[in-house]
Amino acid sequence: MLGSLPTSEQSMTQIHKIHFMDIRSVDLNLLVLFDAMARLRSVSRAAEAIGLSQPATSAALARLRATFDDDLFVRAGAQMEPTPRAQALSPVVQRVVQAIQAEILQPAGFDPASAERSFTLLTPDIGEVAFLPGVLRRLRQAAPLVRLRALSMPRTAAAHALEAGEADLAVGFFPDLQKAGYFRQALFRTSYTCIACAHNAAAPSRMTARQYLAARHIVVRPDGREHMLDRFLEDKGWHRHVTLELSHFMSLLSLLPGSDLVATVPDDIATVVQRHIAVKTIELPFKPPQLQVQQYWHRRMQNDASNRWLRGLFYEVNRRDANARLPDWQAAG
Known part of the structure; x- marks a missing residue:
């Protein structure tokens, strides 16, 4: 029995x-x-x-x-x-x-106040200095145990990283991600500013096209990326005299002072550089193109509660009106 x-x-x-x-x-x-x-x-x-x-x-x-x-x-x-x-x-x-x-059957939830996990972001160094300070301030208040990992990689690798789950969000200018399978949300529009050392006598406050092309330029291409400005100038048939090519914008902090070099950079980088070293801005002889800065995520993360929270946080902190200046998070408290 x-x-x-x-x-x-x-x-x-x-x-x-x-x-x-x-x-x-x-x-x-x-x-x-x-x-x-x-x-x-x-x-x-x-x-x-x-x-x-x-x-x-x-x-x-x-x-x-x-x-x-x-x-x-x-x-x-x-x-x-x-x-x-x-x-x-x-x-x-x-x-x-x-x-x-x-x-x-219960919808997956996410409690940022108690969550102890890490998120991986794809963004060049411009994103690290422009987007992360405000986000970190918010994390200290709302999600003290959450950790962020910022990576910079070629645009062609960004799609694979998001699709494979190696990254949660890409923030910046990623035209290669504007395709099926990816969602995007606009944060702000921005443009370019030409800067030089404040004591650079060879750089007038306003340049003609001839002076601009003949000036000694520093060009920054993170991970070898071509910027929208490069394509814009090529379409006009203009070729700058490039003295130095860099992969990191923050190198400008040590290379511009005391030099006769100029750099045409995204507005946010110009703002950050001005906070650290004495520079002057130069009026460009053309109207520079506009950049649409966005955040991107793969469609498989569309309904993920933690990803929704992360991109909501980035949007709230970094959303700006067109051509608005980068907030001074350090001065703000």
Whole structure:
């Protein structure tokens, strides 16, 4: 007799029986009905609890009995009492139903105040100095255990990193991500400013096209990227005299002072450089192109709660009106 077997042997026997029941034939909705019947002992009350008509509930109960090859619940007076088979299954089914409801069917949430995790961002060094200070201030208040990792990589590699889950968000100018499979959200429009050392006598406050092209230029191309300005000048047939090509904007802090070099950089970089060294701005002999700075994410992260929170934070902190100056987060507190 099964009842005389040790507990471990009973479990093995039950598992052996389950092995012969094809799980693909089990309608999980029937387990919800089973749980309601086990608790309420009434077809009508179970029907009301699970939102079915009484005939539909009776039909489902018939399928449930056929699935387990047992009557499961039989009438005894005013109630439907469980059979021994139903009594044995009841606590297991209850745990399964509760687990599905609490852990599978509940929408995934994200609590930034208690979350202890890391996010990876793709952004060039301009993004690190322009976007991260304000974000870090907000993290200290709202998500003290959250960590950020900023990476700079070629535009062609950004798509793979987002698709593979190696990065959560890309922030900046990524025209290669403006394609199917990626979402984007505009943060602000900006343009370019020409700067030079404040004591650079060779750089007037306003340049003609001839003077601009003949000046000794520093050109910054992070990760070898071509900037919109490069293409803009090429379309005009203009070629600058490039003395030095760099991969990091922040190198300008040590290379501009005391030199006769000029650099045409995104407005945010000009603002940051001005906060650290004495520079002057030079009026350009053309209207520079506009840059649309955006944040990008892969479509598989569209409904992820933590990613929604992250990009919401970036948007709130870094959203600006067109051509607005970079906020001075350090001065702000």
